[in-house]
Amino acid sequence: MxxxxxxxxxxxxxxxxxxxxxxxxxxxxxxxxxxxxxxxxxxxxxxxxxxxxxxxxxxxxxxMKLPRETNDKYVVEAVLKALDVLESFRDSEELQLSEISKRVSLNKSRAFRLLHTLCERGYVERGTDGHRYRLGIKLFEHASSLRRDVKQVAQPYMRKLQLRFNETVNLAVLHGGEVLYIDLLESSRPFRMSAMVGSRMPIANTSLGKALITHAAEHDLEAVFDTLTPTELRKLRAEMEIVKRRGYATDQEENEPGVACIGAPIVSEAGVSVGALSISGPSSRILKQEREIGATLAATCKEISRQMGFAERGMPQAMPNRNAVVRRAGN
Missing domain, CATH: 1.10.10 (Arc Repressor Mutant, subunit A)
Known part of the structure; x- marks a missing residue:
């Protein structure tokens, strides 16, 4: 035994x-x-x-088989999937597990584990009903730290603009082929826009995007131009010429119904955009003051640019290549 x-x-x-x-x-x-x-x-x-x-x-x-999505041996698949989960959210929307699972092509069990981990670190939060998820405050904390140098220089000027016009003042940068909002001061009036710190907006139909792309670096220009149709590209190039001529761009309800926006670029020592400021509000109020707001905003952004090291001493050496990209895009 x-x-x-x-x-x-x-x-x-x-x-x-x-x-x-x-x-x-x-x-x-x-x-x-x-x-x-x-x-x-x-x-x-x-x-x-x-x-x-x-x-x-x-x-x-x-x-149950999970083939690798990339041949790069240094890429960690779990991190890619976690980032896919974060990028499945659009601004402040709340999503159920089934919606997230479908958007990122994962089974619910694996999507839940990723969400639980992100919740533990504050990058995702559970909704009040316990069944929905939204982006966490940790992401917005990091977004507010992005391009801190531009933000620190621009903030005093943003407060002056907000006090003068009592409209929402936005600060954004070009990031990943989109407009990324990194700071804003809201108007004391009840009218509110959908943008918030961390929001992303398209370039072609926002005044911030038009201002940023007008003085963007060569690689940013090519990346954006490649995503546009010939019609969209012609329209954007025309807008860019207007920004160069008068110093500011406009968005007349192109991005949000009932909302108009005027934006101007902030450029670095090399003459490349590192940010843009805009003033937004109801179309009836903004368009009535377009020239005053535009001129004030353009002058303000020039002053910020000077503090960032830019001096208008002619075209920097890097600019001819950039202009060649714009010309090629028009052909």
Whole structure:
């Protein structure tokens, strides 16, 4: 009896040891080696069936297989998926687990684990009903730290603009082919816009985007131009010429119904845009003061640019290449 018990324990240890050491080995490769151990012992037969079912389940279910999405051996797939989850949210919307799972093409179990981890670190928060998720405050804290140099220089001027016109003042940068809001001062009036710190907006139909792209670096220009149709590209190039001529861009309800916006670029020492300021509000109020707001905003951004090191001493050396990109885009 003791010999039989010892044999069973030894068999169990062998099965478990092999299972832990070779978790991805096909069952067919070690089937014959261990099945003879289970022929005369009920506990070992139960253990065998448990191992066989668990290791065979993934091979019988293609959905469980997770092929790599990139051939780059230095890319961590789990981090990519976590970023996919974050990018599935659009501004301040709240999403259910099923919606997130569908958007990022993950099963609910894996999507839930990623969401739980992001919630633990503050990058995602649960909604009040406990079933929905939204972007967490940690993301907005990081967004507010982006381009801190531009933000620090611009903030006193933003306060002056807000006091003078009592309209919403926005500060944004070009990031990932979009307009990224990094600071704003709201009007004391009840009218509110949809933008907030961390929001992303398209370039072609926002005054901030038009102001930023007019003096953007060569690689940013090419990246944006490649995403536009010929009609959209011609329209954007025309807007860019207007910004160069008068110093500011306009958005007349192109991005948000009932809202107009006037924006001007902030450029670096090299003459490349590092940010843009805009004043936005109801179309009826903004368009009535377009010239005054535009002139004030353009002068303010020039002063900020001077503090950022820019001096109008002619075209910097990097600019001819940039102009060539614009010309090629028009052909």
């Amino acid at each position: 003791r010999l039989e018990r010892a044999r069973r324990k030894s068999g169990i240890r062998k099965v478990l040891h092999f299972t832990l050491q070779n978790p991805t080995t096909q069952l067919s490769n070690w089937n014959a080696n261990f099945r003879h151990l289970t022929n005369d012992a009920a506990p070992l037969r139960m253990l065998w069936h448990f191992v066989e079912w668990n290791f065979g389940f993934a091979s019988r279910n293609p959905a």
